Amino acid sequence: MPRILLVEDDEVIREATQMALERYGFPVDTAADGLQGLERFRAAPPDLVLIDVMLPLLDGVGLCRRIREESSLPVLMMSARTEAVDVVSGLEAGADDYVVKPFEIAVLVARIRTVLRRTGPVPAPVPETVAEAPPPGRSAVRVIDDLEVDTDAMEVRVAGAPVPLTPTELRLLLEFTAAPGVLMERQTLLSRVWDYSWDADSRVVDVHVQRLRAKIGAGRIETVRGFGYRLRRVP
Structure with a gap:
């Protein structure tokens, strides 16, 4: 135990x-x-x-x-x-x-x-539209501007520099990068990231988003007031 x-x-x-x-x-x-x-x-x-x-x-x-x-x-x-x-x-x-x-x-x-x-091993979320699997021997890397998320090695880099995240922060980022530009409601994130099936305190989400912004860049995650958050799409 x-x-x-x-x-x-x-x-x-x-x-x-x-x-x-x-x-x-x-x-x-x-x-x-x-x-x-x-x-x-x-x-x-x-x-x-x-x-x-x-x-x-x-x-x-x-x-x-x-x-x-x-x-x-x-x-x-x-x-x-x-x-x-x-x-x-x-x-x-x-x-x-x-x-x-x-x-x-x-x-x-x-x-x-x-x-x-x-906070155990972090599984990569499966987006609604599943991309073609990468060739054998190559990592599945999600790239949004200079943000890179390696879903095989579970590593994050910004402008080539490694960014240390807690397991909860990494799970949160995986949800955002699985669907850039898509609105993520707070209750959806509580269910997927925190595994809460009950009505939990959404301040947990808000503070973790703040912590994640401080590590990967404040402008990457947009607040949709009254609803939740979304990762900015690359123009």
């Missing part, structure tokens, strides 16, 4: 969450503050980090940023604060998703499994 690092300063919540996750079969390591969480992440990288936003010494947003500087492993934020600024701050720091306290443990486990599944 995937191993989880749980970083939570409240002892009662930490122990109860650890015991509940272990009953579902997850091995769980714990830390009581942000600095301890960073040390344990570095000493034995887990498969997923579950971080409370409000932590002593180094808060959850800061911890997430430090982890993202070193790894693209899945990060799930926990918070009792649901204000937009708190949710967005966690996502902008590099979190893949967030869950609001108090939560049912079954809901938390479902979110953990979804994030782990989503």
Whole structure:
């Protein structure tokens, strides 16, 4: 089973969450503050980090940023604060998703499994119109202006320079490059990229699009106000 690092300063919540996750079969390591969480992440990288936003010494947003500087492993934020600024701050720091306290443990486990599944090997989406397969031995490379996406090697380059993306960002870019110029509604992206069959928070999509724009170029992805996004076609 995937191993989880749980970083939570409240002892009662930490122990109860650890015991509940272990009953579902997850091995769980714990830390009581942000600095301890960073040390344990570095000493034995887990498969997923579950971080409370409000932590002593180094808060959850800061911890997430430090982890993202070193790894693209899945990060799930926990918070009792649901204000937009708190949710967005966690996502902008590099979190893949967030869950609001108090939560049912079954809901938390479902979110953990979804994030782990989503950040595993990235399959290339199949566009509605399937292009002719490339000759054997050659990569299937999608080229939009100076943006190149190698769907065999799962590598991205802009003007020939490699661009490191998290698995979630890569899945998002694959959806856009599969259909340049086609409108992608937020709920469609939540379903295809985040694997959510329920009505999830569209801020997750908005912040990930912002992060992707920062890496591949702000002008490549257009906002269609009130609907979603689309990748600019090459003139």
